[in-house]
Amino acid sequence: MTHLVTTQWKKNVQFESDNPSGKSVLIDLGADNGGKGDGLRPKALMLTALAGCSGVDITPMLEKMKVDIDDFKIVIEGHLTEEHPKYYHLVTVDYHFYGTELNETKIKRAVDLSVDKYCGVMEMFRRFAEVKVESHYHTK
Template sequence: MQASVKWLDGYRFIGTSDSGHAVVMDGDKQTAATPMEMVMMAAGSCASVDVVSILKKAKQKVSGVEVKLSAERADAVPAVFTKLHLHFVVSGQGVSEKHVERAVNLSAEKYCSVSIMLGKSVEVGHSFEVVEAEF
């Protein structure tokens, strides 16, 4: 796996992945997410892929998955994450809380390489809620 990050101007950079996809990052939060925000969102998207995949395999009628992320950072430089929490809001028809709990736990403990990697130095927590929705 490879990627590149190129300076654009100010504190803006463009990252390009091996697969050819690009994302802009901004250390000043003026025009794009910061690198640390990108790390937090990467954990959320990685875990969401797992949760959606597991729920689909369990034949759950899921119409939406959103993960709300919150983090705390150290007061000193480097301002690393000290805590990260992922709260999943899963909507659909008759979605089983037991299935959602299983999916979130499997992601947290076995599949999501981003949050598992962060968990080596950050306190990572997970929670969820199920919302009944119309299709």
């Protein structure tokens, strides 16, 4: 299986990139790097891809396990190297689950399966960065 993405220069340092879904995203740099800040930053998009990949693993697993959650968010912090080319050398992934009675055992199982087996983006990150993962349970 392959994916094809076409990225078209719009102006200055702004690009529009499509996706196999047919949707597109605007990419731009901040004013401090010559852009207007009208789009998403390229490196941060990698963190978004990581969160999305893991999230779409976890939510269906929780549904199959009949685990009820009220809310779920993933907070990722990427630490860049100081020297060029700058890349993420340390990434922390914090999973936050919210609900009245959270089944932490089943939630942990779903997170572990995503992190260790299913999320291909997670595996890609592990090839160049130290990845730290932690789950947080917020009950009402």
